Amino acid sequence: MARDVFEPGIVPGRLEPQNYVEGFSDLHPPLDEHEALVAADRCYFCHDAPCMTACPTDIDIPLFIRQIATGTPDAAAKTILSQNILGGMCARVCPTETLCEEVCVREVAEGKPVLIGQLQRYATDHLMAQGVHPFERAAPTGKRVAVVGAGPAGLSCAHRLAMLGHDVEIIDARPKPGGLNEYGIAAYKTPNGFAQAEVNWLMQIGGITFRHEIAVGRDVTLEELKADYDAVFLGMGLVGVNALGAEGEDKAGVANAVDFISELRQSSDLSGVPIGRDVVVIGGGMTAVDAAVQAKLLGALNVTLVYRRGRDRMNASVFEQDLAASKGVRIVTHAVPIAVHGNGAVREIEFEYVDEAMKGTGETLRLQADQVFKAIGQTLLGDGLPDLDGRKIKVDGTGRTSLEGVWAGGDCASGGDDLTVTAVAEGRDAAMDIHTTLMGAAG
Amino acid sequence: MADLRSDFIGIKSPNPFWLASAPPTDKEYNVRRAYEAGWGGVVWKTLGMEGPPVVNVNGPRYGAIWGADRRLLGLNNIELITDRPLEVNLREMKAVKRDYPDRALIASIMVPCEEEAWKAILPHVEETGADGIELNFGCPHGMAERGMGSAVGQVPEYIEMVTRWCKMYTRMPVIVKLTPNITNVLYPAEAAKRGGADAVSLINTINSITSVDLDLFAPEPMIDGKGTHGGYCGPAVKPIALNMVAEIARNPETHGLPISGIGGVTTWRDAAEFLALGAGNVQVCTAAMTYGFKVVQEMISGLSEYMDEKGMTSVDQLVGRAVPNVTDWNQLNLNYVAKAKIDQDLCISCGRCFAACEDTSHQAIAMSEDRTFTVIEEECVACNLCVNVCPVEDCISMEPLAAGATDLRTGKTVTPDYANWTTHPNNPSAKVVEVEPAE
Numbered sequence A: 001m002a003r004d005v006f007e008p009g010i011v012p013g014r015l016e017p018q019n020y021v022e023g024f025s026d027l028h029p030p031l032d033e034h035e036a037l038v039a040a041d042r043c044y045f046c047h048d049a050p051c052m053t054a055c056p057t058d059i060d061i062p063l064f065i066r067q068i069a070t071g072t073p074d075a076a077a078k079t080i081l082s083q084n085i086l087g088g089m090c091a092r093v094c095p096t097e098t099l100c101e102e103v104c105v106r107e108v109a110e111g112k113p114v115l116i117g118q119l120q121r122y123a124t125d126h127l128m129a130q131g132v133h134p135f136e137r138a139a140p141t142g143k144r145v146a147v148v149g150a151g152p153a154g155l156s157c158a159h160r161l162a163m164l165g166h167d168v169e170i171i172d173a174r175p176k177p178g179g180l181n182e183y184g185i186a187a188y189k190t191p192n193g194f195a196q197a198e199v200n201w202l203m204q205i206g207g208i209t210f211r212h213e214i215a216v217g218r219d220v221t222l223e224e225l226k227a228d229y230d231a232v233f234l235g236m237g238l239v240g241v242n243a244l245g246a247e248g249e250d251k252a253g254v255a256n257a258v259d260f261i262s263e264l265r266q267s268s269d270l271s272g273v274p275i276g277r278d279v280v281v282i283g284g285g286m287t288a289v290d291a292a293v294q295a296k297l298l299g300a301l302n303v304t305l306v307y308r309r310g311r312d313r314m315n316a317s318v319f320e321q322d323l324a325a326s327k328g329v330r331i332v333t334h335a336v337p338i339a340v341h342g343n344g345a346v347r348e349i350e351f352e353y354v355d356e357a358m359k360g361t362g363e364t365l366r367l368q369a370d371q372v373f374k375a376i377g378q379t380l381l382g383d384g385l386p387d388l389d390g391r392k393i394k395v396d397g398t399g400r401t402s403l404e405g406v407w408a409g410g411d412c413a414s415g416g417d418d419l420t421v422t423a424v425a426e427g428r429d430a431a432m433d434i435h436t437t438l439m440g441a442a443g
Numbered sequence B: 001m002a003d004l005r006s007d008f009i010g011i012k013s014p015n016p017f018w019l020a021s022a023p024p025t026d027k028e029y030n031v032r033r034a035y036e037a038g039w040g041g042v043v044w045k046t047l048g049m050e051g052p053p054v055v056n057v058n059g060p061r062y063g064a065i066w067g068a069d070r071r072l073l074g075l076n077n078i079e080l081i082t083d084r085p086l087e088v089n090l091r092e093m094k095a096v097k098r099d100y101p102d103r104a105l106i107a108s109i110m111v112p113c114e115e116e117a118w119k120a121i122l123p124h125v126e127e128t129g130a131d132g133i134e135l136n137f138g139c140p141h142g143m144a145e146r147g148m149g150s151a152v153g154q155v156p157e158y159i160e161m162v163t164r165w166c167k168m169y170t171r172m173p174v175i176v177k178l179t180p181n182i183t184n185v186l187y188p189a190e191a192a193k194r195g196g197a198d199a200v201s202l203i204n205t206i207n208s209i210t211s212v213d214l215d216l217f218a219p220e221p222m223i224d225g226k227g228t229h230g231g232y233c234g235p236a237v238k239p240i241a242l243n244m245v246a247e248i249a250r251n252p253e254t255h256g257l258p259i260s261g262i263g264g265v266t267t268w269r270d271a272a273e274f275l276a277l278g279a280g281n282v283q284v285c286t287a288a289m290t291y292g293f294k295v296v297q298e299m300i301s302g303l304s305e306y307m308d309e310k311g312m313t314s315v316d317q318l319v320g321r322a323v324p325n326v327t328d329w330n331q332l333n334l335n336y337v338a339k340a341k342i343d344q345d346l347c348i349s350c351g352r353c354f355a356a357c358e359d360t361s362h363q364a365i366a367m368s369e370d371r372t373f374t375v376i377e378e379e380c381v382a383c384n385l386c387v388n389v390c391p392v393e394d395c396i397s398m399e400p401l402a403a404g405a406t407d408l409r410t411g412k413t414v415t416p417d418y419a420n421w422t423t424h425p426n427n428p429s430a431k432v433v434e435v436e437p438a439e
Ligand SMILES: Cc1cc2nc3c(=O)[nH]c(=O)nc-3n(C[C@H](O)[C@H](O)[C@H](O)COP(=O)(O)OP(=O)(O)OC[C@H]3O[C@@H](n4cnc5c(N)ncnc54)[C@H](O)[C@@H]3O)c2cc1C
Pocket: A093, A094, A095, A148, A149, A150, A151, A152, A153, A154, A171, A172, A173, A174, A177, A178, A179, A180, A181, A184, A185, A186, A189, A214, A215, A216, A217, A235, A236, A237, A238, A239, A258, A261, A286, A287, A290, A382, A409, A410, A411, A412, A417, A418, A419, A420, A421, A423
């Protein structure tokens, strides 16, 4: 029997079992064949298509949609996967509303884009359901590459390198591969263990070994990796979390949103994940929205997302903001946290309103809270890394860092948005440059 | 609401929409409901000889092609004429006609090409009270193999002969239904006229294979691993039917011969087009088969709204209105010059026009960095392909150049005079325009 929703404190099992099933099911249920054909038919097969330009991995969207429309979804999947080996995950998590679908000529003309993301999912699911891997590994080159981080950047880099015949070792601090695909993305975007299924499918290329729970910096140094391998790719993401800088932020009940999400993603029974009655999430990005929405889906009575600037400045897209609102999340803007109140555990959190220039107005707001999630950005952690550009590893267009033989891509590297698809593109491009470099040196 | 009443060769119906002879008209139950739904007339499913009726296949008799969202664009069938006994059909026809005296009821007939066969059936049909008969010289599959249907319709002499027999043995008006599976529709139409036909109706279905099963390597529709060509109909055949109707309407030999237009009529607009090209009424099969009898209500409201807009008070005022404008290629004005023009406000920058023009022939559309598409007048031949591929209606238009303007492609000044190929200097057999020799 579910608990009373009014019960204060951080407790599990606030809802009936079926509420969890419904709440955390696929955000966009997959298209069936007929729906896919209808959706595919809306594509105009544009010349030099704007959608394709907007895709960070340059997937030939008109081509793959035409392949779906003509009844060859596996050919469509190959078109997608040859550019983006995590095309299945990207189909689920890409904020298409700010990428391909935003510039689709039908979005511009009618406000109704071709459902590119869902069509991509249809094609990739169709191929992956057969368990086949569409690519073959080239003859071994004898070169060995270390890939640090099994997130989208690392996986994409590793797959491309393995396909080109190199031997790849992926080293990750976590027990499971996938990076934020496994530990970060909202549960309703990638349900049913898709992240692991995709990694297993990707590994079928051969030539990749995964070494888990080894942290570079702790268990092995970058210097050692450089010495032991022909090349090193860093795809370690951003694992540090920014602090609020508010008084009392160490009180019980105040946690990192990414840790909450990670716990939720790893839980086999969502009714066992404890959640507060009055939850406050601080931040304006995807992590903040995901934490807020999932808190609500776990049965929190009141969830408030507080952001320091206006809605238009939020990193979460309008679609994400609307999703949050539709789940009952209240969004408060122009407020910065100044103090966490409570006796040992948080009871209330106090904000000051700020103007557009982020200047305090003197007006304050207190929100009742038994749980506070911080989602104000992640940071790069690590010593002995290549030169930084601001807060991230400095790279050129091909992912080269300041250290010879070391490439980087994904969230930890400069340039590009912090998105799964961008990480995939950067991992792939770095792999191509590593390949050219290694083979050039050999020949 | 415009007056849609129709008088086709003396046969009156409340509107010019008849159901063509086909499965929707194969039995009393259907025809009564068709009349109730509003159909002005019905051509009963083709009757055969007395005796054991034909049999149909027991597997798929239809094949199809589809457009977006599985909208059926073309249908193909291998059905034969009615497979119910003649007496049953005749009895039902009589009952229906008695209850719906204001609606047209036509009997479609196909019996062997022998005088006795036709002579025998006609009195029975007459006895039902039917308003007229339609001779099915069109069915292109099974019946043709037996020397009937299109096997007759492909031989003008037979058409003339059978038509003459019918005119001889019945007082009912005779409509001859033509097959499109011929090289020139004028020969059968002229033959029908010579035989004394009161009207022709066209088209019947077109020989076709809709698709091939790529696993079984057999054509569709397929019966136990084999297929045969069927008759094609539905929206896809409309252009072919329109042309054949127009050819008969403008041919001096057949001009004035009443025509019942058939083939792909799906909406009021299709019907209006047939009427404008000279059909006195239209018959509908596939649209009724695929959407049900109710489609006639849209045809009725649409046609009457159109006629009201045009100030037409009777269907006759529309019939044949477009016929004088159907001509031969060599009569087209070669001095007419147009250029494509893109409405930048409507353009959604898909680039389809660019791809089409670039890869087809003319390279007359320019694409800028920011995806603005513009017509290069120096290259545009006004072929209309960009208009045809543009997904936005009215986004690209063909703008005629005014007399006196310069055609940037040829550098010539546009003249207001009409000149066609027959007098064109590039035509080897052009009639030389007499020029007075200089003194
Ligand atoms: C909550 C949340 C939701 C998100 N939702 C979306 C979304 O819906 N759509 C979208 O496109 N993007 C989303 N993102 C962003 C997206 O997940 C990231 O941009 C993407 O995962 C970056 O990939 P990456 O490979 O660079 O890093 P990560 O996915 O972070 O992977 C880095 C990997 O490196 C490992 N690692 C780190 N340090 C070390 C070390 N020292 N030694 C060994 N291994 C190490 C980590 O364990 C991890 O496995 C979201 C991010 C978060 C946090």
